[in-house]
Amino acid sequence: DAGVIQSPRHEVTEMGQEVTLRCKPISGHDYLFWYRQTMMRGLELLIYFNNNVPIDDSGMPEDRFSAKMPNASFSTLKIQPSEPRDSAVYFCASSPARISTNEKLFFGSGTQLSVL
């Protein structure tokens, strides 16, 4: 398997523009997670899905953020409108089952987002 695939790797946009980040999880993984990483706040969970259904979106910072998972092989994280404070690395991760003692997260390569 190719692993978790994220696109784009880098995104530079201007404040106010819409940004869409994409993720393809590992085939057969039932859980998909979106994380954001910054120097100040570290790695934060934004939202996660189980079998394409959003389970916990309490980490989504504002209504400007939305995430969808229309099918088992694709998810998007959208920011509209984007702001400079959204600049971060956004990671998508998948897992075959609920995180427990021996299940691990498989991370994608991340999307480096810069909002000017």
Add this chain to the structure above:
Amino acid sequence: QKEVEQNSGPLSVPEGAIASLNCTYSDRGSQSFFWYRQYSGKSPELIMFIYSNGDKEDGRFTAQLNKASQYVSLLIRDSQPSDSATYLCAVNRRQLTFGGGTRVLVKP
């Protein structure tokens, strides 16, 4: 108080020495504990997990858990320059929560 706390470092360690990393967590109901390694510009990768009090060894890595003290540690024996990275402690309750990470520098 942050849910998972780590010293940000950098922790500077001579090659061949033992690197000792610490992590404390606030939720006593936490079930399992993970250590991820993240190289600069890369994504995190799992290196160890532990869920019972005591020590767990895997190669040069040893994870230690003390639930009474809400404390998890990672020891890296015979540190190598390739161990230079940020080490993230993660704690699982209802979801996986990460600490801010400890940057480790192993000097030849």
